[in-house]
Amino acid sequence: MEELSSAFTSGLGFESKEPTVQSHSSLHKVKGSGLSSQEERRRRNLQLQKEKRKDYLSQVRKLVESDDEGIEDDEEEMESSSTRQRRKQGCKRHMANQLMLSEWMVDVPPDLDDNWFMVACPRGRRCLVTTNGGTTRAFRKNGYCFKRFPSHLPAGKRRNRSGDSKPVILDCVFNEAEKTFYVLDVMCWMNHPVYDSDTEFRFFWLQAKFSEVPNASEISDINPFAFIPLPCYPCSKSTMESVMGREMPFKADLDGILFYHKQTHYTTGSTPLVGWLKPWMLPEVLRVSVPQKYIDNKLPEEPWKPPNVPSEMECSTQESTTGKQTEEHAG
Numbered sequence: 001m002e003e004l005s006s007a008f009t010s011g012l013g014f015e016s017k018e019p020t021v022q023s024h025s026s027l028h029k030v031k032g033s034g035l036s037s038q039e040e041r042r043r044r045n046l047q048l049q050k051e052k053r054k055d056y057l058s059q060v061r062k063l064v065e066s067d068d069e070g071i072e073d074d075e076e077e078m079e080s081s082s083t084r085q086r087r088k089q090g091c092k093r094h095m096a097n098q099l100m101l102s103e104w105m106v107d108v109p110p111d112l113d114d115n116w117f118m119v120a121c122p123r124g125r126r127c128l129v130t131t132n133g134g135t136t137r138a139f140r141k142n143g144y145c146f147k148r149f150p151s152h153l154p155a156g157k158r159r160n161r162s163g164d165s166k167p168v169i170l171d172c173v174f175n176e177a178e179k180t181f182y183v184l185d186v187m188c189w190m191n192h193p194v195y196d197s198d199t200e201f202r203f204f205w206l207q208a209k210f211s212e213v214p215n216a217s218e219i220s221d222i223n224p225f226a227f228i229p230l231p232c233y234p235c236s237k238s239t240m241e242s243v244m245g246r247e248m249p250f251k252a253d254l255d256g257i258l259f260y261h262k263q264t265h266y267t268t269g270s271t272p273l274v275g276w277l278k279p280w281m282l283p284e285v286l287r288v289s290v291p292q293k294y295i296d297n298k299l300p301e302e303p304w305k306p307p308n309v310p311s312e313m314e315c316s317t318q319e320s321t322t323g324k325q326t327e328e329h330a331g
Contacts, residue, residue: 038107041272042261049196049265056193062094064132064155064167064188096143098128099171100185100266102258104306105275108285109261116275117199117232117260120243122182122252124175129227132167134158138174138181147174152215152223154190166190170227171266175252179219182250183210183229184258187266195266202266203232235259240288244279254279254294281305 109116127146128139136156138147150157155167171185186206187195194202206229210216216227231249233239248254259275277285279294284304298304 038103038105038272039109042109045267045271045273046261046263049267054196056188056195057191059195060167060169060188060191060193063098063128063169064130093143095128095139095145097141098139098143098268099126099141100268100274101270102274102276103270103272104308105259105277105285106306106308109259109275112235112259113237115262116235117203117262118235118240118243119184119230119232119258119260120248121184121230121255121258122173122175122248122250123255124173124182124252127172127174127181129170129172129181130167131156133165138172147225149224150222151225151227152213152218153227154213157222172227173255174225175250178226178251179224180226180228180250180252182252183227185266198263198265199260200262203260207231232260237286237288240282240286241290244282244288244290244294253297257282277306278302 126141128141130137130139131151131153132155134150134155134157136147136149136151136153137145139145153168153170155165167188168190169186169188170181170183171187172181172183174181183206186202186209187193189205189209194205197205210227210229215223219226228250233243256276256278259277261273264271264273278298279290280298280302281304282288282290283295285306
């Protein structure tokens with residue numbers, strides 16, 4: 001059992017956990033009349049997901065079999081065919097709002113050290129990536145397909161017909177300059193949905209499955225964009241400071257830190273079980289030291305602490321006073 005635990009921890013990119021009681025913060029707290037605290041909503045969401053049962057295989061088929069009919073309007077000439085336009089709008093409806101979005105970490109979880117992971121997130125465009133029938137597609141949060149290309153992912157290229165019927169669904173951050181999709185999470189791998197698996201398993205599964213397709217991380221004619229799974233770490237103060245003090249596992253600028261509750265399933269829309277902080281917020285909110293370069297990157301109009309939002313509905317827009325948090329915001 002100890003060997004299995006060690007292998008599992010190594011596969012996730014964890015470091016040895018230290019018995020500290022220092023906590024951190026998560027993305028979007030709701031305050032106001034009639035609204036419970038963020039911590040109460042976390043407990044409620046964890047309980048509700050135990051009671052939900054869903055046909056996730058049907059969900060996978062809906063996502064990977066949608067006929068997107070090309071990329072979005074602002075990147076191609078307008079189609080003259082009304083039929084094709086209707087198909088594109090139908091695909092947009094199917095693919096929109098399929099990502100699990102974070103909230104500002106306003107209430108620091110009391111169990112942050114024991115029950116949460118942190119993921120350093122590069123700057124880029126948050127997107128959903130699917131493979132099916134030899135084609136890889138990337139979709140914006142609003143459902144528009146902005147990339148179609150071959151890849152070394154299962155069912156991602158036509159030269160591997162045997163795997164065309166075994167699709168993949170990934171939650172990614174796309175950095176155009178690096179030609180790289182940084183993979184945050186996995187929802188399905190080779191027709192095996194893991195939506196209802198907890199974060200701990202999904203992150204282990206993500207690292208394990210990408211180790212089986214090493215070519216997916218290399219840019220080539222057959223694989224024009226790299227796919228790099230991001231590592232996660234435990235949330236002890238010493239580990240946080242160690243991660244922030246070293247070089248990030250990506251060339252892109254650091255956008256912020258995502259915090260995932262270990263037991264949360266992959267649910268669409270915003271959730272208090274996934275938190276978000278900008279790098280310069282860590283000292284103020286979590287008492288975690290960060291290099292001076294992250295403090296210097298803060299713009300004058302940006303706050304030192306995560307802003308409160310007036311309602312839960314506003315959380316799902318992922319817009320706030322901390323700068324761009326629309327399509328370019330990873331959280």
